[in-house]
Amino acid sequence: MEDIKRLFKRAGITALIILIYGVLVQSKEVYLGxxxxxxxxxxxxxxxxxxxxxxxxxxxxxxxxxxxGYLQRYVLYIVYLxxxxxxxxxxxxxxxxxxxxxxxxxxxxxALSDRVLKxxxxxxx
Numbered sequence: 001m002e003d004i005k006r007l008f009k010r011a012g013i014t015a016l017i018i019l020i021y022g023v024l025v026q027s028k029e030v031y032l033g034x035x036x037x038x039x040x041x042x043x044x045x046x047x048x049x050x051x052x053x054x055x056x057x058x059x060x061x062x063x064x065x066x067x068x069g070y071l072q073r074y075v076l077y078i079v080y081l082x083x084x085x086x087x088x089x090x091x092x093x094x095x096x097x098x099x100x101x102x103x104x105x106x107x108x109x110x111a112l113s114d115r116v117l118k119x120x121x122x123x124x125x
Contacts, residue, residue, distance in 0.1 A: 011102055018034045033091075033098075
């Protein structure tokens with residue numbers, strides 16, 4: 001549970017950094033596309049956490065709930081990318097897609113930092 005809280009915190013910080021960077025370079029793709037994509041990825045992680053809690057609480061019918069939650073999150077992604085494509089074009093879709101990878105990037109970064117710390121503790125002391 002502690003790792004999930006850390007993931008939410010890091011994803012929020014990453015989204016804030018994306019927003020600040022986008023404003024500084026004055027790129028609409030970065031501050032609108034990547035930032036909103038990062039927010040949608042955080043929302044998707046939140047929906048996943050809610051689904052997991054509901055699945056654990058109700059043992060019966062958990063497979064249906066898992067499939068519906070999965071579809072709900074991917075429909076959210078498709079609608080978001082569709083809106084970006086319709087109103088802003090291909091470059092905004094690409095930047096928005098990169099923003100959607102915010103949580104995945106942070107998960108990889110956390111795993112890598114844990115490995116580096118374990119290596120440091122094992123070999124460099």
